[in-house]
Every structure is written in C-alpha cells, then in structure tokens.
Amino acid sequence: MTEIHLLPLEEPDREQFIKDNQEAFRYGALEEFGLRDDHFEEEDEIISRSTIEQSINEGTAYRIVQNGKNVGGAVIKTEYDHGELELLFVSPAVHSKGIGYAAWCEIEDMHPEVTVWETITPYFEKRNIHFYVNRCGFHIVEYFSEHHCDPDDKDGKMADMFRFEKVLPVSSEAVQEQIKRVKYYEDIMQKAQDMDNVSPELHEMLKKLRDYYVSDAWKRDFSSDEAGLLPKELKRGVLSQDGIYDLLEKYDM
Known part of the structure; x- marks a missing residue:
C-alpha cells in the first residue's frame, strides 16, 4: 500500500x-x-x-x-x-x-x-x-x-x-463507546423521571431522549444489547421498548 x-x-x-x-x-x-x-x-x-x-x-x-x-x-x-x-x-x-x-x-x-x-x-x-x-x-x-x-x-x-x-463489525472498542452512550442517556432519563415540574431544562432533556430514541445509534445499542454484548449490570432502561416512549407520551412530546 x-x-x-x-x-x-x-x-x-x-x-x-x-x-x-x-x-x-x-x-x-x-x-x-x-x-x-x-x-x-x-x-x-x-x-x-x-x-x-x-x-x-x-x-x-x-x-x-x-x-x-x-x-x-x-x-x-x-x-x-x-x-x-x-x-x-x-x-x-x-x-x-x-x-x-x-x-x-x-x-x-x-x-x-x-x-x-x-x-x-x-x-x-x-x-x-x-x-x-x-x-x-x-x-x-x-x-x-x-x-x-x-x-x-x-x-x-x-x-x-x-x-x-x-x-463495520462491532469491535470491543465500539462496545465501550456504546456503554458510554447508554449511560449518558440513562442518566438523562432518570433525571427527567425525577422531575415534577415542566421546565425548559426538562424540555431539553426530553428532546435529547426523543432524538436518541429515533436514531440509528439507539438501534445499534439495542442490537448490541440483544446480542449480549453489553454487560448485565449496565442500567439500560433507556433501551427498553417502552422506557423513553412512555416518558415522551407523558409530556406529549
């Protein structure tokens, strides 16, 4: 070469x-x-x-x-x-x-x-x-x-x-990046679920979750989870079929 x-x-x-x-x-x-x-x-x-x-x-x-x-x-x-x-x-x-x-x-x-x-x-x-x-x-x-x-x-x-x-095939390095992303959005979802009042901050959180939920990135993370590539102890409510959807529905997003 x-x-x-x-x-x-x-x-x-x-x-x-x-x-x-x-x-x-x-x-x-x-x-x-x-x-x-x-x-x-x-x-x-x-x-x-x-x-x-x-x-x-x-x-x-x-x-x-x-x-x-x-x-x-x-x-x-x-x-x-x-x-x-x-x-x-x-x-x-x-x-x-x-x-x-x-x-x-x-x-x-x-x-x-x-x-x-x-x-x-x-x-x-x-x-x-x-x-x-x-x-x-x-x-x-x-x-x-x-x-x-x-x-x-x-x-x-x-x-x-x-x-x-x-x-490209999912590498071990890619899995580590997926874990970081799942943790990032899981944290956002937990914070959004704990908030009682509608606010600009909550709206911004929900927008990030919505964009992630309809993205190819979510599909890749979900596929890796289905394939058993993500660690069992990882909190992954954000990857459930209803987790983000129900939260968005609650606030009519």
Whole structure:
C-alpha cells in the first residue's frame, strides 16, 4: 500500500489547506463539466471557504503527507461509535497513486471504536463515487434532492448529494463507546423521571431522549444489547421498548 502519514493540521497551514481543498474540488468539477459550470458554492469555487472552515472548526483536520510533502487533507468527526468523513481530498497532481485510499485506511485504523462511517459527495463527482463505493466499501444509502431534503439542511447545500455509509463489525472498542452512550442517556432519563415540574431544562432533556430514541445509534445499542454484548449490570432502561416512549407520551412530546 502507498505509504502516507496523517498529521494534525497546524494553524499556519490552515489557509493553504483551504486553497488546496478548493483546488482539488474545482478540478473534479471542471474535469466533469469543463469551464462552463453552475455547481459552484461561491464564485469559481465548488466548495466555499465557509464550508471548509466550518468543517475544520467542528472536526479534526489532518494533512496527508507523503515523502515530507503535503499531498492532500482530511477532516473527520467522531462521536461514540459513529464517524463522519467531512472532507477528503488529494492534490490533482498525485491522483491515481493510491494516496486517498491509504489515507482512508489510516483513518479507519485510528478509530477502531467507529462502526458506522458516513460521508457525502455531489452526484457529479464520479471519481469520488467510484472511490467510496468500489475502493473503500461504502454504500449509497440516500440521495438528497428537491423531493427528498435533509431536514437539517437549512441552506439547501445538500441538494444533489449522495449520502454514503460504511458499516463495520462491532469491535470491543465500539462496545465501550456504546456503554458510554447508554449511560449518558440513562442518566438523562432518570433525571427527567425525577422531575415534577415542566421546565425548559426538562424540555431539553426530553428532546435529547426523543432524538436518541429515533436514531440509528439507539438501534445499534439495542442490537448490541440483544446480542449480549453489553454487560448485565449496565442500567439500560433507556433501551427498553417502552422506557423513553412512555416518558415522551407523558409530556406529549
């Protein structure tokens, strides 16, 4: 496999990281559509500076380094057993040399606790779609359009995007993250059950429980419990079929 290193992005390199990311994305669009293209987020750019900066600020950014030279970059976010590949780009000058795949393998190795990875890419990025599906083992699970919008997409930036998922076997590290998550929501549920008066604090607790109850994360935790992967002594009322539901019904949530 191609040898690369992932090094944390340093602040002095932030500006060049943004420019390199934009160059890589611009190359992909121009390769597909030529100079006449209407897919730009901002003038002459497929991906805007604000989008990249938001990803860097909210995630963990890395430089892809080969032989001492920056050849790309990546931004990821992880929470418990779930990961998001926010950005992954390789300099057009070194395309088709296995650098992107090597970087992805390194990311997976860095986070054995993650069992579900997600990413998105525009419908026209054939190189990316091939890379994620045929090389990295992702599956296309959703397509966002005017008829099927991401409920969290307030600005319409997700239109014409594919969403990909890669599901990995549950590792011992993943189980530990699931235990942490179950404990977190179990604590919230216990506190909510002990409160007598409706308050903004209670409403916020119930919202967190509702979001968890309808999430894929709850389904993964429930499946692990059914498979006997969670310790018997773990308090798990939050995983019962009626625990959260009855609490939400009580307050008409």
